[in-house]
Amino acid sequence: MRFLYRHRFLIARRVVSIGILVLLWMGANAHLGVLTGNLSSSRLFRTVPLSDPYAVLQILAAGQPLASTVLLGAVIVLLFYALVGGRAFCGWVCPVGIISDGSSWIKRRFQLRGQFRVARSARHWIMVVALPVSAITGLAAFEWLSPVGIVQREIIYGPTLGLAVVVAAFVVADVFVLHNGWCGSLCPLGAFYSLVGRVSLxxxxxxxxxxxxxxxxxxxxxxxxxxxxxxxxxxxxxxxxxxxxxxxxxxxxxxxxxxxxxxxxxxxxxxxxxxxxxxxxxxx
Ligand code: SF4
Ligand code: SF4
The missing domain is CATH 3.30.70.20 (Alpha-Beta Plaits)
Structure with missing residues (x-):
């Protein structure tokens, strides 16, 4: 019981993030209508639109058409994280956050350090640069390359062997290469939500x-x-x-x-x- 109490929020975070993935998987594979779509764009009870605001910004920059419900979904998600904390997405929802926590545990347990220091501000620059890159390519640039997108697509529409490969590569890079890990130095989605976090309630x-x-x-x-x-x-x-x-x-x-x-x-x-x-x- 003492262990459970000491890790109560860790357990709650895992229940939330894995629960969301299970609901999305069931929406895609078992026709359960609680949550359908993916972490970039979904619907709650097939009605309430939920959209990743940073993905929406990239789609707008890419000049792709957007349904008004997708924009409404982005506003709903922004308001939600303005209440609960911008990077609550990272701590409570993002599947890569779970892998990143695992990498951090390995680093602490075996006293390992990534060899390359990338400034934490790099993620903010990547967040900004992804927008003109989206405009030039006509694609939501980060969505196609990000571990967040790859991992969630693999889980929701798979999973395939590719998931194990991506997770293994991510952990190796996080533990041995990047001093502050992917989340602490490179992820533009985390950088976007940190802006929301500055003013969140x-x-x-x-x-x-x-x-x-x-x-x-x-x-x-x-x-x-x-x-x-x-x-x-x-x-x-x-x-x-x-x-x-x-x-x-x-x-x-x-x-x-x-x-x-x-x-x-x-x-x-x-x-x-x-x-x-x-x-x-x-x-x-
Ligand atoms: S920093 Fe990026 S990858 Fe890490 S938990 Fe946040 S959104 Fe996910
Ligand atoms: S990220 Fe915030 S909530 Fe999490 S351990 Fe650090 S200070 Fe505490």
Missing amino acids: ARIGFQVDRCDHCGDCVVVCPEPHVIDFHEMAQKGIVGSGDCLNCARCLEVCPRDAYRFASHFHRSAAPDLDEGDHHATKHAA
């Missing part, structure tokens, strides 16, 4: 007076640069749009310094002592 709250600067949260956080103790002590929340709202910090903190909060939450801003500065350095 749901946040991870932080109480600096509970923190004893053990650094456990920094070790498990998939985007450790978001744990800026100095900023968190002042704002009372994790302020960065890169936070996945995955709640790993909340699960591992032995002093319950983290909790769910909202964008408007502000705790008192006590003066930082030496320990806070130490912890800030630890997070850098």
Whole structure:
């Protein structure tokens, strides 16, 4: 029971992301109408349109025709993630996020590091560049090349042996090649949702007076640069749009310094002592 409680949000995230894939698979293969389509464009109960806003931007840039319901679906999805946290998509929905979590676990367990550092800002540049590339090619460029698109298509309409090959190649690249992994340095979809995350309502709250600067949260956080103790002590929340709202910090903190909060939450801003500065350095 203690194990289940300690990993309650991890279990919940897996149930959500795998559950969505199962519903999409059943929509494609068993005619179940709860969720039909794929992660780029789907319908809830064959009625409510849901569209990936970044995919819609690429399709618009490519000059392809778009049904008004697809645009409506993008607005619905944007509003949803503006409420629950932009990169909640990464933490709770994206199938590649599960693989990426596995790569991170392997890195921690065997103390491995990818050899090549790519700036985290690269994903934002890729996000921007994909739009003119879509305009030139007439195709939604990232949709065809992204591991997210490949993995979800393989699962929903397959799966085939290709899925195992893609997953194996992804893990090898994530563990041995990229220092911050695909999600932490290259994925433009994560970069897009991090923009939404900057203004989203749901946040991870932080109480600096509970923190004893053990650094456990920094070790498990998939985007450790978001744990800026100095900023968190002042704002009372994790302020960065890169936070996945995955709640790993909340699960591992032995002093319950983290909790769910909202964008408007502000705790008192006590003066930082030496320990806070130490912890800030630890997070850098
Ligand atoms: S960064 Fe990209 S691949 Fe990683 S979880 Fe987010 S959307 Fe998926
Ligand atoms: S700060 Fe917490 S919720 Fe945000 S990404 Fe890191 S571990 Fe996940």
